[in-house]
Amino acid sequence: MTPAIPLVLLGLVDAAFSGFRAYAGSDARIRKQRATIRAALRGLAVGAVLLLAPALAALLLLTTRDAARTYEALTAGGLGYLIPLTVYAAAVLLLLAAYLTLPFRAGTLAIVVGLGPLTLLRPLVVAAACLGAVLTGGGGAALLVGTIAGAAVLGVEPVVHRCWYHHVR
Template structure:
């Protein structure tokens, strides 16, 4: 499996969570599973559109490169470097989510507040670390460009979903 596929899947999962976060706290109903699922799907849809930008950037770079094999290898190296910090970040998020669902109510709530709250705020730093990883792993300026566009795309999902669907509290 190429790093691009894994990065796209990770970006789409993140976009889905971003859609949920845009909705969270906007509705006082007790049963809101459908609304939460709809918010996650909205985030997924917006993320899928926004993630076309780095994909098209990488495709344009490959199509216009004089040495496509070398450009592909450079993008692959950059993608692997980009992937490592994000996989570590995602693993910590998954542990926090697992604690929320497995532990008793109070401990699970504490895991959510102590884990997911700060981790959400650290997303931009995780993406900056991923960009640095792409550069350090031999991806060069092209991988840094694609990674920066991808990072900006995933960071824009939550505000876009919030602005489009959840700007006014009901």
Template sequence: MTPAVPLALLGLVDAAFSGFRAYAGRDARIRKHRATARAALRGLIVGAVLLLAPALTAALLLLSASDQSRTYDALASGGLGYLLPLTVYATAVLLSLAVYFLLPFRASTLAMVVGLGPLTLLRPVAIAAACLGALLNGGGGPALLLGAVAGAAVLCVEPAVHRRWYRQVL
């Protein structure tokens, strides 16, 4: 099985959360479900467009390779190595979200401060660990390049959404 599908889904979910984070804290209304859904959708759309970059990179790597089978195997191995650290990170985020939504107010606030806040700041570290995993799992240079392009794409979603829709004009 190719790790491209789970990685793409993970990237799209991360993009939706990035859209939400770009919007979060900008609206003092109590009922803002529609606005948060719109922000998540914006993140998802921007993320889908930006995730075309690693897809095109993979296609170019495969088309320009002298041995496409070997390059495909290297990219698949690198993708599995890339997926492992991101799975650990996503599990930690999901556990924090479960605590946030299921426990009473004080515990959910603690989950936000102790879990989700620092985990958001650790996103670039998780991407760097994923790139290292792609390299160490036998992906070599092509997988590292593809991982770096994919990591840059997902890290650019939140700033792009913020700049396009939520930048304050003074």
């Protein structure tokens, strides 16, 4: 199985959350469900565009003379890239489930104590994913595509903030 599909799905979900984070705190209204959804969709759109860069890099690498070997390296690297991201995503899902199922105070604590630090750890998780891509046999090709993908997902929030929410303080 190719790891490309789960990686793209994780990248797009992360982009939607990045859009939400770019918007969060910029609106003092109590009922802001539409604005929250709009922010998530903006993040999703920006993420979809930015994630074209690693896809194009992988396609360019696959046009080399030894495309079969490059494909194997990218697949192995993609699996190594996916492992840290899956652990991170599982932790985020667990905290979101706690927020949605626990009483108000406990759910809020789970968000503040859990998701706050996890958000700050995102660049380290991307670095661990790049390391995983190399350690699983992906080599330079997987590291290149992984680094471009990491820069793309980490760039969604600043782009959304700058395009739509920079005027709010």
